Amino acid sequence: MGRMRIHRAWFVAAVAFVAILGAAGFRATPGVLITPLENEFGWSKGTISLAVSINLMLYGLTAPFAAALMDRFGMRRVVTLALLLVAAGSGLTVLMTASWQLLLLWGVLVGLGTGSMALVFVATVTDRWFVRHRGLVTGILTAAGATGQLIFLPVLAHLADGPGWRVASLSVAGAALAVVPLVWLLLRDHPADVGTTPLGGEAVARPEPLPGAATRALRVLRDAARTKPFWYLAGGFAICGMSTNGLVGTHFIPAAHDHGMPQTVAAGLLALIGIFDIAGTVASGWLSDRVDPRVLLGAYYALRGLSLMVLPSLFAATTEPSMLVFVIFYGLDWVATVPPTVALCRRIYGADGAVVFGWVFASHQIGAAVAAVGAGLARDQFGAYTVAWYAAGALCLLAAGMSLAVRTVGKRREDGSAAGRPDRTSESAPTH
Template structure:
């Protein structure tokens, strides 16, 4: 009988951790209206706080990737959950909008950063020799699972009780995961005397000089920016972030409310996307192990662009059939771009620095998300509608199609080494 491999326990704990951390960011849309009503804050100001969160957890990714090699996975997860929980609890004491920017924008942003940026790449590379694409797909889909299960629940709690009740649930989940990580998480296979899943020969012992994680992150960036592929992948991922959690994740519910769709229904539609997101992202991981990642990304961005152009038409016509079609297509496509993008980064820059390079590329993703989160709020205030923002996001996806098809899949020179 084959010995059970602890990599699957690590995968499950990481999966659940990403769900809990991710719902804090994914739920921003259901809190916009309650914050407006409770505190009389401007929508653009609330959106700016969410944009800070998106931007911070994106740009902290490369440094967290470097810190993981020095501090270890388990300790980093415990520290992140501590910051996340404190940020969530601080929202109960808010009276001014700048306090939202500190609690949600800074603390929740930094607390969720590890789970929503580089942990999937780190776990896949350090715990799996085989099935890496599948592992990344499963972990990436975890945000969709949280969206599927928790978003309607949070919306219902806000609608029936208060936003404080919904936040209490989020704090409780964070505390539960802190305990789970403390009890069951392991940092590396060697900690329990195992090799990576599918690995047959142990790696040679290499003495690695300890360097400042900030220095390592910037040195890796310095070398990565010399390649055309880095800019192409960063630009396409900027558009990815702009068109997903930046716009849809932050403003979809508010866009639906403008057309008379109840908040619980809108949240359920977003949750419905999560169901197809889970399927699409896991399938994308499977496809990434078998097909050219560039072509996968081309079709993902093309279908996403078409679906974003469909959404304003569905809402203005009150056509629920089109709205369901949009929900299905966008859900299948939401995070499906991650496994092939990570695969291209790994092939182009090598395993050793792939997490840090991906961290910088993910920072571009979150810069795009922050742009759409704040920009969507501004567009609404300027035009009293989100339609212009959604049309621009759809058109930008077609540009991303061109970027990904010009990426060189395999490196022609040695991998980035520091």
């Protein structure tokens, strides 16, 4: 009996997992640097949050252009360059002396780098390499973000509290550089590059590079913006970003510290969210292959909103059982929204689905940027984060309604060969 061969698609997915894992860890780092930077330089939380806000916004706005650039130059080149940008941005922070340098390095360079390894990378990998298990792999790769948070946050928090935040920043730079050889040697752009087929699909020729990446990204936005489903998905995902990366990801640690909880303990709780996020996101990917994605999104947003409204009453100097319940529940829901959103973009917009998702993801990060700086300003103004938690909870309930309002007509082919233009029939007004 011959040995069973592992399909090359799984190796590509493994390399993508490592790169996305690193990107998530790099992006989560500012959460543990807010208090040390405030103590050393005297910068306000609002000022430091502005750098995080720029990072989050560029992380999103870079995504659709990164998807188009991957079609033009290949995933391997784009991801390699992105890792080098992250290493430069993080490493140079040890030399900064003014707040504008934080905005440039952590805001611009790291934002551009991590944005090029954002969830559009997930969509591109799964579109090119998988037909069978596409939803499941989307969930697994999305969960890499939670794994990165789980690995990096506790380590960086201890480094920031011990040797100092500069050691933490240099560690991020070193980790980014360490991933570069792995990506360059093992990541491949198309199954045809290595003479194989997508997993579960038929052989397809390697497509010609698409010129005008920026023009294509803008054209896809123009076409998608003429359809109602795009605005429902983008609006819901903006609220998703507000309630996760922008609010909890950036301000959970300083908010817990306000109540007397040590920063390392708070970072551990945020990392614990990452543990349960892995399970929740993989399960969501599996469900997205079997359950109406609109229903999944509606349930995820509604439950998240209710949990955020409870959170202000759970903060304490010690870790109480009620806070652990929140961490488990919120972790399961953290980025479970991604697989059904990717599935809806693919179903409605066909071959342009990855780029459309890039723009939807851009709205996610714009929302995150608004929440990051808004929550910081609210803390400076009111002395507490309470208003931010309640506002995010209410917006999540609105996102649940928007998700259920999405209408699709028919199911496009899942091999990515569907027409690139959106279904005009899906523009019909939602039935309430």
